[in-house]
Amino acid sequence: MIFRDRLDAGERLAAALQQYRDAPATLVLGIPRGGVVVARAIAAALHLPLGICPVRKLGAPDNPELAIGAVDDQGVTVLDHKLSRHLGLTDDELLDAAARQRDELRAWLAALGANAIPPLQGRTAILTDDGVATGYTAQAGIESLRRRGAQRVVLAVPVAPPDTAAVLAGQVDEFVCLVTPEPFYAVGNFFEEWPQVTDDEVRALLLAGNTL
Numbered sequence: 001m002i003f004r005d006r007l008d009a010g011e012r013l014a015a016a017l018q019q020y021r022d023a024p025a026t027l028v029l030g031i032p033r034g035g036v037v038v039a040r041a042i043a044a045a046l047h048l049p050l051g052i053c054p055v056r057k058l059g060a061p062d063n064p065e066l067a068i069g070a071v072d073d074q075g076v077t078v079l080d081h082k083l084s085r086h087l088g089l090t091d092d093e094l095l096d097a098a099a100r101q102r103d104e105l106r107a108w109l110a111a112l113g114a115n116a117i118p119p120l121q122g123r124t125a126i127l128t129d130d131g132v133a134t135g136y137t138a139q140a141g142i143e144s145l146r147r148r149g150a151q152r153v154v155l156a157v158p159v160a161p162p163d164t165a166a167v168l169a170g171q172v173d174e175f176v177c178l179v180t181p182e183p184f185y186a187v188g189n190f191f192e193e194w195p196q197v198t199d200d201e202v203r204a205l206l207l208a209g210n211t212l
Helices: 006-016 034-046 081-086 091-112 136-147 162-169 199-209
Strands: 026-030 050-052 055-060 063-072 077-079 124-128 152-159 174-179
Touching (some): 006 034, 006 174, 034 050, 050 199, 055 077, 063 091, 091 199, 124 136
Parallel strands (some): 026 050
Antiparallel strands (some): 055 063
């Protein structure tokens, strides 16, 4: 399956989530940045409010594109200890890298405004991204939403490798994934259009989502 773009992926996910249309105490949260595009499409189709899930990938110190974990803004840290040891990283180096990413994430969230992360206590949170590879950011997102008091967490993504999908499915109340291809190389390979998402686009999407 090839998705046209993130909007197409979001609309297809919304079709699989119709039971949440106009559902009370339910909202859609996107993992920055690409996941916010998907989340906006879901929120618009289901008439639900939109927000940010405050998580960020943790890259290896010498290779930021290589994921060794993920963090949220409040203390959640997910680490691939096996890969980190293979790279020769010490515990102190991991903690320093996580602290730097958390500080950058907090600064980025502050620039978005106070309403980027809506109240979650007792609510159903539909968490989404534009796809999953290692699953670290999704895992951090799930834990972050639970810590913030979400009563129910639904993870909805367009594409994920089968092994990662199996792990994530066991961590949420409901898991929706449209395709689990094998072999799996990179999320972007399953999209015809894969542009970078800017901070201005994220702000515009949040503003549009908050007008519901």
